[in-house]
Amino acid sequence: MLTSTGPESPAPPAASGGGGAGLRPAGADAGQGSEVRVWVDISAPAHVLVFRPLIGLLRERGDEVEVTTRDYAQTLELLERHRIEATVIGQHGGRSRLGKAFALTSRLRALKRHARGRGYDLALAHGSHELTMTARRLGIPSATTHDYEYATLQHHLGDRAATRVVVPEAIPLERMARFGVRPPKLLQYPGLKEEYYLYDFEPDRSVLAELGVEEGRTLVVVRTPPDVSLYHRRSNPFFPRLLAHLGRQESVQAVVLPRSAEQRGYVVGLDLPSVIAPERAVDAQSLIALADLVVSAGGTMNREAAALGVPVYTTYGGRIGGVDEMLISEGRLRPLTDPRALVLEKRAVNGEPRVRRDPKLLLDLLLSATALDSRRKQIGGGE
Numbered sequence: 001m002l003t004s005t006g007p008e009s010p011a012p013p014a015a016s017g018g019g020g021a022g023l024r025p026a027g028a029d030a031g032q033g034s035e036v037r038v039w040v041d042i043s044a045p046a047h048v049l050v051f052r053p054l055i056g057l058l059r060e061r062g063d064e065v066e067v068t069t070r071d072y073a074q075t076l077e078l079l080e081r082h083r084i085e086a087t088v089i090g091q092h093g094g095r096s097r098l099g100k101a102f103a104l105t106s107r108l109r110a111l112k113r114h115a116r117g118r119g120y121d122l123a124l125a126h127g128s129h130e131l132t133m134t135a136r137r138l139g140i141p142s143a144t145t146h147d148y149e150y151a152t153l154q155h156h157l158g159d160r161a162a163t164r165v166v167v168p169e170a171i172p173l174e175r176m177a178r179f180g181v182r183p184p185k186l187l188q189y190p191g192l193k194e195e196y197y198l199y200d201f202e203p204d205r206s207v208l209a210e211l212g213v214e215e216g217r218t219l220v221v222v223r224t225p226p227d228v229s230l231y232h233r234r235s236n237p238f239f240p241r242l243l244a245h246l247g248r249q250e251s252v253q254a255v256v257l258p259r260s261a262e263q264r265g266y267v268v269g270l271d272l273p274s275v276i277a278p279e280r281a282v283d284a285q286s287l288i289a290l291a292d293l294v295v296s297a298g299g300t301m302n303r304e305a306a307a308l309g310v311p312v313y314t315t316y317g318g319r320i321g322g323v324d325e326m327l328i329s330e331g332r333l334r335p336l337t338d339p340r341a342l343v344l345e346k347r348a349v350n351g352e353p354r355v356r357r358d359p360k361l362l363l364d365l366l367l368s369a370t371a372l373d374s375r376r377k378q379i380g381g382g383e
Contacts, residue, residue, distance in 0.1 A: 002069070002076055002079060002085070002086055002087075002088050003085075003086075003087050003088065035062055035063055035064055036058075036061075036063040036064070036121045036122065037063070037064045037066070037118070037119055037120050037121050037122075038058055038063055038064065038065045038121065038123075039065075039066055039068070039118070039122070039123040039131070039135075039140070040055065040065060040066070040067045040123075040124045040125070041067075041068045041069070041123070041124075041125050041128040041130065042067060042068070042069045042075065042079065042084075042126075043069065043072065043075070043125075043127070043128040043130065044073065044075060044126075044127070045072075045073050045074045045075050045078050046126070046300040047075075047125075047127070048075065048078040048079055048082055049078070049082075049197050049285075049300075050193060050197050051067075051124070051126065052082050052084065053196070053197050053199070053200070053359040054124070054359060054362065054363050055067070055084065057360060058363070066087075066118070066120075067079075067085065067086040067087070068086060068087050068088075068089050068111065068114060068131075069086040069087070069088055069089070070088065070089060070091050070092065070107065071088055071090070071091040071092070072092040073092070073259050073260060074259075074280075077280055077281035081281060081283075087114065089110045089111055089114060090106060090107035090110055090111075090130075104130065107130050108130055108134060111130055111134040112138065115134060115138055115140070116138060120135075120138075120140050121140075121141070121370065122140070122141050122143070122367070122370055123135035123141070123142040123143075124142070124144075124366055125142070125143075125144045125158070125162075126144065126145050126146060127144060127145070127151070127154060127158065128144070128158065129144075129154050129155075129157040129158025129161065130158075131144070132144050132157075132158045132161040132162040133157060133158065133161045135161070135162075136161040136162075141163045141164075141369045141372075142162050142163050142164070142369060143162060143163060143164040143166060143365075143366040143367070143368070143369035144158055144159065144162045144164075144165055144166070145165070145166040145167065145193070145362070145365075145366065146167060147167060147168050147171070147192070147299070147303075147321070147323050148321045148323070149167070149175045149321050149322060150318070150319045150321055155179045155181075156179055159176070159179040159180070160179060160180050160181075162185075163185070163369040163370075163372055163373045163376075164185060164187065164365075164366065164368060164372055165179075165181045165185060165186050165187070166186075166187045166188070166189065166362070166365045167186070167187075167188055167189075168188060168189060168190075168191070168322070168323055169188040169189065169190050169191075170322040170323045170325070170326040171188070171321065171323065173186070175322065184372060185372070187365045187368065189361060189362055190357070191355060191357055192303050192306065192307050192323065192355075193303070194303045194304045194306070195307045195354075195355045195357040196357045196358070196359040196361070196362045198285065198304065198307055198308065198356070199356045199357060199358060199359055200356075201285055201289075201308075203286040203289035203290050204283055204286045205286070205290065207282060207283045207286045207287050207290070208287075208290060210282065211255060211276055211278060211282065211287075212276065213253050213255065213276070214253055217250075217251055217252055217274075218251055218252050218253070218292045218293075218344050218345060218346055219253050219255070219292050220246055220252060220253070220254045220255070220291065220293055220294070220295060220342075220344070221254075221255050221257065221284075221288055221291040221293075221294045221295070221296075221301075222243075222246070222254055222255065222256045222257065222294075222295050222296070223256075223295070223296035223297060223298045223301040224256065224257065224258050224259050224267075224297065225239055225297035225315070225316075226259065238315055238317075238337070238339075239315070241339055242295065242315070242339045243256070243267065243270060243272060243275060244270075244272075244339075245339035245340065245342075246272075246275065246339070246342075246344075247270065247273065247275045248272060248273060248274060249274055249344070250274065251344070252274050252344055253274055253276065254272075254274055254275045255275075255276045255277075255278070255287060255291075256275055256276065256277045257278065257284060257287075257301075258277060264277050264278075264279070284304075285304060285308075288301065288304050288305050288308055288310055289310065291305075291310055292310075292311070292344075292345065292346050292347045293310065293311040293312065293342070293343070293344075293347070294310055294311070294312040294313070295312075295336065296312065296313075296314060296315070296316075297314070297315045297316050299316070299324065302314050302316075302324070302327075302333055303323065303327070306327050306332040306333055307354065307355065308354060309352030309353060309354050310352075311334075311347060312332070312333055312334070313334045313335070313336035313342065314333055314334070314335055314336065315335075315336050315337075332352075
């Protein structure tokens with residue numbers, strides 16, 4: 001269930017035993033130690049997937065988890081799909097800098113009102129700088145994780161405010177140092193974050209029937225670029241060319257996953273016979289796992305395909321980060337500049353082997369923020 005907060009939403013009475021001491025390792029018996037109150041902020045669709053297993057592990061330990069979110073893209077739909085209750089606070093500020101700045105300051109104030117007095121022992125985020133900034137102001141230990149190091153402004157705000165920052169080993173240490181993040185504040189994990197949250201995943205073939213996919217045709221899953229307007233003069237011109245290439249091939253079925261209603265309207269308006277544009281959020285992970293190939297301008301879907309052993313092409317036009325550099329060097333991700341270079345064929349049922357990683361490792365790294373915070377307080381605090 002999703003609930004929205006008003007400007008004067010009252011905070012509940014503070015829970016006893018704050019301060020973060022006594023957090024147990026993720027594998028510890030839930031019956032040992034005291035309950036921990038954890039605040040998770042989910043501000044984008046991909047964060048839902050990252051935190052689904054982590055929230056489950058925390059609750060298995062006997063901890064109390066409260067989730068906040070914002071109205072952005074398909075975040076709320078995915079929270080509903082994964083049955084994660086959350087309080088909706090704020091929304092995306094749009095494309096303009098002024099809109100983003102207004103949304104940031106407004107949400108910071110609302111999050112502070114929401115969190116004050118709730119007795120949180122720890123705050124966790126995947127790149128939500130609003131959470132780490134708010135947690136720091138309220139004296140709550142926080143940990144954030146992300147896997148793209150060139151979101152410069154976001155990381156200057158969020159990483160500097162966090163107690164602990166957790167990133168993949170593929171990101172060089174010197175790229176994090178410019179945000180003031182070095183060991184021991186910085187911890188790294190092996191592999192892809194997708195290999196952790198997809199550890200227990202098995203595809204559901206019913207998604208194909210739900211979308212009307214004809215299984216005899218080559219299934220291509222396409223993720224739109226982050227441009228709000230696909231037809232805008234400043235948008236990536238590659239995407240319309242890609243759709244034109246795929247959309248009239250009888251041997252191909254292209255499922256396009258838009259980021260907004262505006263994007264979907266544009267795709268539907270092209271009236272391409274081989275293109276399907278779902279009306280709402282779907283089981284994208286199952287769709288990817290069952291696809292013959294994936295073409296995506298977004299990082300998360302690229303890495304999900306790589307983690308699931310599915311051929312994947314990237315059309316991302318920005319600066320390539322350390323994780324994608326690793327995948328490209330390993331041949332698990334292919335840059336695409338010409339749609340005609342796509343290999344449009346059915347893939348073998350048993351393709352590349354999957355790597356499954358235990359999400360308890362990722363959770364342990366995030367939970368270590370409380371121990372680091374305690375040590376800092378013992379020696380006088382500060383970064």
